[in-house]
Amino acid sequence: MKNQSKRRCLIAIGAIIFLILLLFIIILILALTVFKPKQPKTQVQSAKVDGVAPSVSLIPLNIRLNLTLDLQILVKNPNHASFKHGTGNSILEYRDKQIGEADIYPGYIPATGSTSFPCRLTLQVDQLASNLTSLITDIIGGHLVMETHTKIPGRINFLGIFKKHVVTSSDCQFTIAFPSLNITKQECKNKL
Template identity: 65%
Template structure:
């Protein structure tokens, strides 16, 4: 091999090495840019937001008072149909597991409802129906107040809801969320609907 040919071979090798280094550098820069874009999206557009839960309606489906004699025994059963609205503010679906909603009257738990698992689409919402019967035995200590409230036409009650779930971002990032809410609401007995409500929402990531 002549000296000229050797120089050409060396030059060709240098060019190939340079092309490989350039291609490797470009690939690394592209990967770095891709991860930076994903990180920015995760911290801005796709930042995990807490779902909002609130009572959409609380209808009194049945009131069944009964008084027995000669021993005075007052029984007052109320059946409530609760419609819990869950709003998913994330740009990713929210898959929630089994949850619970507690019903309280004058600070005392008087009922509990299990919430079935489900899937709420991105930027969507779902109504979770809950039905419970409030037994007078559970509010025996506040029986007089309950009867007065019913006769006055207004019931002030509270719900405490807990829904665990997971947000799936781009099929890559999965974040667990426990959404909780506390709602105080007033039900108009004669109108069978919510008259007013105040809700506080929290989320634990």
């Protein structure tokens, strides 16, 4: 009788250990394949000029011209987990010189979903003064090539249990056609 009960106890313990080991292997395989965090992809969807604000000061003589550019930034979440992000930052450059900056407001992107974020970016045209000949040549040529560098910190959340902090960054180069002010070409490199 004692041997039988010891045997049953060993079989039960062995079955429990086997099930725990099997569950651990399944979770490990899922964590390394299906639920491995993938890079959220960021791209500029559209850009349009919204407003022009000239400013002149007489002493010393200083002329400034600011343009407001409305950007729509699309963020695609390829993960099987939601992506909740904090305040991000997007910098606009023309010929390797920063000409504008915008904040991206906090938000939420569902699993395998995408969201478009509006950004209002003020271009400091006086920053373009050093590249004025290049700017005029590009506009007369019908296209203007600019770059954006975007960083968005956030957290990937799977089933409300597993959470991982990530920072997604995107470097995009896009071409704005003149006079239509449409984006005609765009290349982005995303990092996580």
